[in-house]
Amino acid sequence: MSESLVLVPLLLDDPISSLQVALRVFVEGLGKGAVFFTIAVGLTLIFGLMGVLNFAHGAWGMLGAYLGGLVMVFVITGGMGPLTVVLIFFAAIALVFAVLTVTGAVMEIKLMRPIYDRTPMYQIILTFGVALILEELIRITTLTFGQHPEVPWRAAMDTLPDVLGHRYNILGAEIRGLYFFEIALGVVLVLAVYLFLTRTLYGLYIRAGSEDPEMVQALGINVRQAFTVVFGIGMGLAAVGGVLLMWDPLWGPTAHLNIDILLYAFVVVIIGGLGSFKGTVVAAFIVGMADSIATYVFHQGYIDHSGLPEITVFGLLVLMLILRPKGLFGVEEVGGH
Amino acid sequence: MAILSVEDVHTYYGQSHVLQGVSLEVEPGEIIALIGRNGVGKTTTLRTILQLTPPRTGQVIFKGENVTDRPTYEVASMGMGWVPEERRMFSYLTVEENLRVAVPKGVDPAPRLEYAYELFADLDEFRYKDAGDLSGGQQQMLAIARGMIGDNDLLLVDEPSEGLAPMIVDDVVDALRAASEDTTMVIVEQNFSLAMDLADRFYLLDQGQVVESCSTEGMTADDERIRRYLSA
Numbered sequence: 001m002s003e004s005l006v007l008v009p010l011l012l013d014d015p016i017s018s019l020q021v022a023l024r025v026f027v028e029g030l031g032k033g034a035v036f037f038t039i040a041v042g043l044t045l046i047f048g049l050m051g052v053l054n055f056a057h058g059a060w061g062m063l064g065a066y067l068g069g070l071v072m073v074f075v076i077t078g079g080m081g082p083l084t085v086v087l088i089f090f091a092a093i094a095l096v097f098a099v100l101t102v103t104g105a106v107m108e109i110k111l112m113r114p115i116y117d118r119t120p121m122y123q124i125i126l127t128f129g130v131a132l133i134l135e136e137l138i139r140i141t142t143l144t145f146g147q148h149p150e151v152p153w154r155a156a157m158d159t160l161p162d163v164l165g166h167r168y169n170i171l172g173a174e175i176r177g178l179y180f181f182e183i184a185l186g187v188v189l190v191l192a193v194y195l196f197l198t199r200t201l202y203g204l205y206i207r208a209g210s211e212d213p214e215m216v217q218a219l220g221i222n223v224r225q226a227f228t229v230v231f232g233i234g235m236g237l238a239a240v241g242g243v244l245l246m247w248d249p250l251w252g253p254t255a256h257l258n259i260d261i262l263l264y265a266f267v268v269v270i271i272g273g274l275g276s277f278k279g280t281v282v283a284a285f286i287v288g289m290a291d292s293i294a295t296y297v298f299h300q301g302y303i304d305h306s307g308l309p310e311i312t313v314f315g316l317l318v319l320m321l322i323l324r325p326k327g328l329f330g331v332e333e334v335g336g337h
Numbered sequence: 338m339a340i341l342s343v344e345d346v347h348t349y350y351g352q353s354h355v356l357q358g359v360s361l362e363v364e365p366g367e368i369i370a371l372i373g374r375n376g377v378g379k380t381t382t383l384r385t386i387l388q389l390t391p392p393r394t395g396q397v398i399f400k401g402e403n404v405t406d407r408p409t410y411e412v413a414s415m416g417m418g419w420v421p422e423e424r425r426m427f428s429y430l431t432v433e434e435n436l437r438v439a440v441p442k443g444v445d446p447a448p449r450l451e452y453a454y455e456l457f458a459d460l461d462e463f464r465y466k467d468a469g470d471l472s473g474g475q476q477q478m479l480a481i482a483r484g485m486i487g488d489n490d491l492l493l494v495d496e497p498s499e500g501l502a503p504m505i506v507d508d509v510v511d512a513l514r515a516a517s518e519d520t521t522m523v524i525v526e527q528n529f530s531l532a533m534d535l536a537d538r539f540y541l542l543d544q545g546q547v548v549e550s551c552s553t554e555g556m557t558a559d560d561e562r563i564r565r566y567l568s569a
Binding site: 201204205207208211212214215216217218219220221222223224331 | 387389408409410413414419421425427428429430434435437438439441442483487
């Protein structure tokens with residue numbers, strides 16, 4: 001049964017509760033969309049400027065989740081109020097962003113630069129190899145400390161303050177506080193990246209370089225340096241996405257965040273159009289809504305298959321690849337080196 | 338002292354030996370035309386000068402410094418501008434943003450932009466329009482303006498009249514003349530009479546080599562030396 005067929009009788013039966021359900025599904029969709037934007041925006045920035053398909057993107061998200069978790073677990077103590085916890089969470093985001101941006105930049109300089117002159121397959125294999133190494137290192141480390149890598153790290157997730165864990169009654173709809181937090185962070189991040197791209201000189205160079213890096217060089221701009229900065233920032237943003245997922249009960253710090261983040265990030269950037277910031281924003285919203293609606297349908301028991309949200313999201317991807325392979329806002333060509 | 342010396346450069350695309358020992362000199366204030374049939378290496382010569390396609394042997398001396406194998410952005414930062422074939426606008430950026438990219442870092446962009454708008458009134462009118470929406474002639478104006486508003490002592494101009502209506506070509510010639518008041522130029526141009534009209538001297542290329550070089554004064558397409566190399 002399709003989703004629309006399922007929702008129609010519900011809407012007709014009881015309009016008030018149906019609107020409350022719709023509000024809850026909408027807000028949860030926005031929250032998920034904010035998370036999807038956060039994990040995908042770095043991938044699209046890197047591809048847009050450099051033409052690099054970065055398969056290590058998910059690994060940086062995974063590292064972000066664990067590093068953010070480490071900060072929270074070690075700093076948070078029992079008596080802290082929710083505001084203090086949230087402030088420490090922001091400090092964790094800033095720290096993780098800084099550390100993993102620098103690490104990403106080092107990776108670009110040491111590993112990516114030597115292979116820019118080779119075919120894109122080298123970049124794919126190298127970045128995927130880095131991702132696998134990091135995932136295995138996380139598995140070894142977590143097992144060493146008695147934590148199963150496939151099971152979300154409970155201690156980190158439990159640092160979520162009650163104020164965000166609670167469900168709030170909004171116009172009769174029960175909505176978890178974390179979704180509002182994710183939406184707020186997502187909006188701040190969209191604005192921050194948008195202002196960076198449109199209001200700063202570096203953003204201008206990045207947008208110009210996405211179209212024609214050779215021409216940008218010929219205007220006296222060091223495109224290689226821009227590559228390093230964008231690669232670092234893109235990875236740093238993936239890590240911020242990871243810190244956000246650390247608290248999310250649907251995700252949590254695990255070793256397979258590496259692949260999960262990568263897959264969802266690719267779905268978003270392909271639907272939005274590889275390299276398009278606007279496309280990433282719109283696609284994250286669409287994928288978030290689709291996931292939220294499918295999750296609702298699953299929880300109602302209309303379709304008894306826990307993989308329904310994933311099937312819906314990847315179905316959207318397949319549909320886009322068939323109907324419009326360049327994505328919603330994609331261009332025929334993007335930058336490169 | 339010459340502002341630019343190209344000394345016996347050999348440039349390849351893979352196995353293809355495109356420039357086979359090109360040498361040329363450009364004095365400050367000159368306009369030099371590179372002429373020749375399609376595929377003789379004119380555009381490659383400009384790309385080699387700018388180190389976009391560095392030579393395998395030979396050297397390029399710009400303002401007394403050997404710039405061979407230096408990154409293009411460094412060579413451009415030394416004061417070498419490029420108006421490429423087919424304009425190569427940043428089509429998703431506005432006219433103003435296209436110009437802004439060309440203003441050197443640390444320089445107040447406002448006077449530079451005003452200078453460009455004074456020279457090209459069309460650009461002023463469309464300053465907030467995407468460059469991709471401009472006509473061919475307007476894009477060529479923008480490409481020339483982009484080359485002029487940097488701190489460039491030498492401008493490399495590739496096929497400025499290509500694909501433009503004759504009336505628009507007149508405007509482009511006027512723009513290049515205006516640019517030449519402040520900047521030395523090397524122009525690649527298929528349109529022989531236009532090249533002779535603009536340039537002080539020319540280099541005639543054939544099969545990756547300079548085969549003739551002299552003043553443009555009194556030179557016509559009927560000259561036997563020219564006809565031999567320009568006729569198909």
